[in-house]
Amino acid sequence: MIELDEIDRKLLAALARDATQNASALGRRFGLSQPAAWRRIRRLQDGGAIKGRRLRLNTEALGFGVTVFLGVKLARKGRVSLEDFERAVSAIPEVQTVEHILGLYDYRLRVVARDLADFERVLRRRIMTLPGAGEVEANVLLSEERRPGPLG
Incomplete structure (x- = not known):
């Protein structure tokens, strides 16, 4: 299990809501530089806390009601x-x-x-x-x- 601090939890919650956010925007939001945010995200990926990022399709808009x-x-x-x-x-x-x-x-x-x-x-x-x-x-x-x- 990977150790998480408060910023890690905030990063994960933000990415869970919108995985398209980049490290620069996340860093500004949580008081980190872009490289520091990127390193944290990379550590979360390497540690297995982030399994991947997926695109969620709107099935109804695509005709599947x-x-x-x-x-x-x-x-x-x-x-x-x-x-x-x-x-x-x-x-x-x-x-x-x-x-x-x-x-x-x-x-x-x-x-x-x-x-x-x-x-x-x-x-x-x-x-x-x-x-x-x-x-x-x-x-x-x-x-x-x-x-x-x-x-x-």
Whole structure:
């Protein structure tokens, strides 16, 4: 685990809100020079506190108005490897995330679709035909609020 001071926590919270901020702007904001801010960010990356920076697309603006969380229980755990299921489900473009979880279901998927009819098509033709796919529970996302995380 990496040691964090107050400025490190502020840098992480600021980057979690907007990862496009550069070291110069962050340094000015937190009373650091650009090189000092850059060194801190680099140390946080090298230490594993920052895994990467991602672009968040507005799926609704791109024509995908429905987001569904699917709980998937594998039908026969011993006959299909988890890796085979993960590889197959990850190849479906509408599946945004694949999470192997502990609980009632084996996997939680985040799926986007143009509308409910499109989601039904993806579910029937792509997800339910995957190797080992068994029980499925769907939860339609009504609204989403971005949380800054444990440091913000």
